[in-house]
Amino acid sequence: MSTQSHQETAAAPHWRAYGPLDLHPILAHAMAAFNEQGYHGTSVRDIAGRVGVTVPALYYHYENKQALLATLLETSIKDVLDRCRAAAAEAGDDPLPRFCAMVESIVLYMAHRKGLAFLDTEIRSLEPGNRARYVALRDYLEHMLLDTVESGAARGVFTTPIPADAVRAVLIMCQGVANWYRAEGPLSAEEVARRHVLLSLGTVGGPAGPGPARP
Numbered sequence: 638m639s640t641q642s643h644q645e646t647a648a649a650p651h652w653r654a655y656g657p658l659d660l661h662p663i664l665a666h667a668m669a670a671f672n673e674q675g676y677h678g679t680s681v682r683d684i685a686g687r688v689g690v691t692v693p694a695l696y697y698h699y700e701n702k703q704a705l706l707a708t709l710l711e712t713s714i715k716d717v718l719d720r721c722r723a724a725a726a727e728a729g730d731d732p733l734p735r736f737c738a739m740v741e742s743i744v745l746y747m748a749h750r751k752g753l754a755f756l757d758t759e760i761r762s763l764e765p766g767n768r769a770r771y772v773a774l775r776d777y778l779e780h781m782l783l784d785t786v787e788s789g790a791a792r793g794v795f796t797t798p799i800p801a802d803a804v805r806a807v808l809i810m811c812q813g814v815a816n817w818y819r820a821e822g823p824l825s826a827e828e829v830a831r832r833h834v835l836l837s838l839g840t841v842g843g844p845a846g847p848g849p850a851r852p
Contacts, residue, residue, distance in 0.1 A: 651723075652719075652720040652721075652723040652724045652727070652742050652745075653741075653742075653745060655745070655749040655750070658750065658752070658753070660712075661698070662688055663684065663688050663690075663695060663698055663699060663705070664705065664708060664709055664712075666684055666687040666688045667679075667684050667702075667705040667706075667709065668709055668752050668753060668756065669687070669752070670683055670684050670687060671706065671709070671756060671759060672752060672755055672756065675759070676702070676706055676759045676762040677762065679702070680702075681695060681696075681701070681702050684702070684705070703763070703764055703767065706756070706759060706762060706763065706767075707763060707764075707767040707770075707771070709753060709756055710756055710757070710759070710760070710763070710767075710771050711770065711771060711774070712753065713750065713753040713754060713756065713757070714771060714774040714775055714778070715774065716746065716750065716753075717742075717743060717746050717754075717778060718774060718777065718778055720742045720743075720745075720746055721739050721742045721743060721778060721781060722781070723742070724738040724739050724741065724742035725738060725739050725781065725785070732785050732786070732788045732789030732792060732794050732795070733789060733794050733843060733844070735785050736782070736785045736786060736789060736795075736837070736838075736841070736843070737834050737838070739781065739782055739785065740782075740807065740811065740830075740833060740834050740837045741830045741831070741833075741834055743778075743808070743811045744811050744814055744826075744829060744830040744833045744834075745826055745827070745830050747811060747812060747813075747814035747815040747818065748814055748815075748818045748820075748826035748829055748830070749826055751814070751815040751818055754812070754814075754815035755815045755816065757812060757815070760772070778808075779804060779805070779808060782804045782807065782808065783800060783801060783804045786800045786803065786804055786841050787800050789841070789843070794843060794844075795841045795842050795843050796841075796842030796843075797840070797841045797842040800841070803840050803841045803842075804841070806840050807837045807840050807841065810833065810836060810837070810840070811833060811837075814829060814833070
């Protein structure tokens with residue numbers, strides 16, 4: 638795999654800040670094709686045609702279609718992790734604002750980067766080695782939330798008796814935003830994030846009042 642396949646998203650100036658998606662044109666067209674037709678329904682020739690290059694030229698940058706999918710998924714999960722870590726660090730050690738900020742950061746990503754986030758449904762198409770790397774990163778995100786919820790439960794902030802199940806439910810709910818959110822819809826990404834923070838607090842047995850910190 639070429640060095641292009643190890644592309645990572647540059648650190649955002651702030652975890653709530655989103656500019657235009659900066660992807661190599663081959664990756665951008667591959668993302669669009671995979672979202673429209675599915676991984677198995679998309680050919681390398683189709684992607685090359687969308688980009689306007691020959692198949693050999695595409696292979697110069699990425700060795701095969703699997704490399705494109707793996708790069709896109711790893712780019713996505715690393716960006717989510719970077720933003721979630723930044724949100725947690727900004728919120729501090731108190732489990733309640735920390736949990737709210739982390740959920741807010743995840744939902745904002747799902748709304749603002751839905752083209753990348755939606756590709757999580759193609760995890761089944763990853764080859765074993767690529768799948769293992771991606772799952773390890775996704776598990777790390779889950780453990781970040783779980784550690785916060787367990788810390789809050791120990792302090793009496795969260796009351797769920799099943800923190801691991803609650804965290805999985807929160808992540809599934811947040812991931813779902815990539816499936817239905819539309820920028821032209823009635824709710825902004827920020828409003829969707831605020832509502833999901835409240836829903837997530839209910840899931841982990843947190844207080845109903847606090848919401849995500851405002852900029």
